[in-house]
Structures are given as C-alpha cells and as structure tokens.
Amino acid sequence: MVTGTDSRRRTRANIIEVATRLLREQGAAAVTTRAVAQAAGMxxxxxxxFFEDKDALLDAVAEHVFSIYTAEKALTEAGDDPVADLRAGWDAHIGFGLANGALFGLLTDPARRSPAAEAGMAVLRARVHRVAAAGRLRVPERRAVELVHAAGTGAVLALLAVPPSERDLGLADAMYEAVAHAILTDAPHLPDGDALTVAFRAVVPELPTLTAGERTLLTEWLDRES
Known part of the structure; x- marks a missing residue:
C-alpha cells in the first residue's frame, strides 16, 4: 500500500534525479524549475x-550525489597499508571531482554547509589517523587532514578550469607527491621524532590503562611536543 508520505518521497526523489541528470549534462544554469518540471513530466x-527555490534544489542534488559517493568511500575496506589507502582516497576524490564538475563547484562553495561533505571529511580524518598510528605521519593529524583536503580541492578546481582536452592529469599526481613529502615519513619502522610523537598521540585515546585525566595530560604534553 502506497501512502501519501511514500508518494511524496518518491516524487521528491524523482525531482532530484532529474535535476541531477540536467546538472551533469548541461551544468547548473540548466537546472531551472521549469526545465526540471518539464523533464520530470510535471x-x-x-x-x-518540495523546494523553496533553485538553490534549495541544487543543495538537495549536491547532497544526494555526494552522499552516495561518501557512503561508498566509508564502505571501502581498509587495506594493510594506510599510506596506500590515503593515496587511493586521493585518487577517488580527484576522479569524483572531474566526473562531477558542476556538483564539485557546489560542494566546495564555503557558503553551503553539507552534511555529506562533513561525512567525507570524517572518512579522510580516519584515514589520516591510521597513517599517524602506523608512525608514518610527521605533522599533527589536523594539519595533515587540512593539507590533503586543501590540495585535493585545489587540484580538482584547477583541472576543471581547463578544457578536458587540455588537462594535465599529472598535476594531481604532482600535488599529491608534494603533500605526501610534507606530511609523511619514508619508513614506518624507523620514524623520526616528530612521526613518533604523532603516532603516540594517535593511540593515546585508546590506552585502557590510563584514566581520563592521565590521557588528557599526556595529550596536552604531546601536543606541545608536536
């Protein structure tokens, strides 16, 4: 039995799907209420x-597509090498951005706060945390997350500004190598002092033998050291 709520949900989902197709095929300018209604047969x-205006519809489209992408990232099983997983996440981010140029522009707009984008950041933080715990990070986790995020976003925007036939995809690779050089150590078995401090900092919250107060004090000391 289809209820009024189910029908409304399906209609809204259909509008978003149609708007998503128009956005991908023709860009944000093509996503007008008239065009979406015509394509959706209403x-x-x-x-x-369902949507107050075009901006609200575009927000819903961006959230829909990025939620699917983020969910797929979150379901990806972690491998044995956290550094390789970080690189794989970078490649996926670049690929998504180039395949969804109009959407990427919406998602990187500072004026739009997206729960899906925050979920994507949570996945990045988790990957960086694994790198830190393995003794491969030479900078604090927050700095590493911000550097990777800024570099990845910048690389995609720079490539999107160039016609597809003229894009140098090696730019994204070079950007990653530059960031990796800045945040990673060369080997996990002989970490330098900074990497060792960051690695210890990463596992402090998980030490069961310490009290909450002891973990707080140790964290503060490690923060000063890093």
Missing amino acids: QAPTIYR
Missing part, C-alpha cells in the same frame, strides 16, 4: 512544494 509549481 507542472513547475509542483517543484515549489
């Missing part, structure tokens, strides 16, 4: 029953 006023 009257334009119907759109306004």
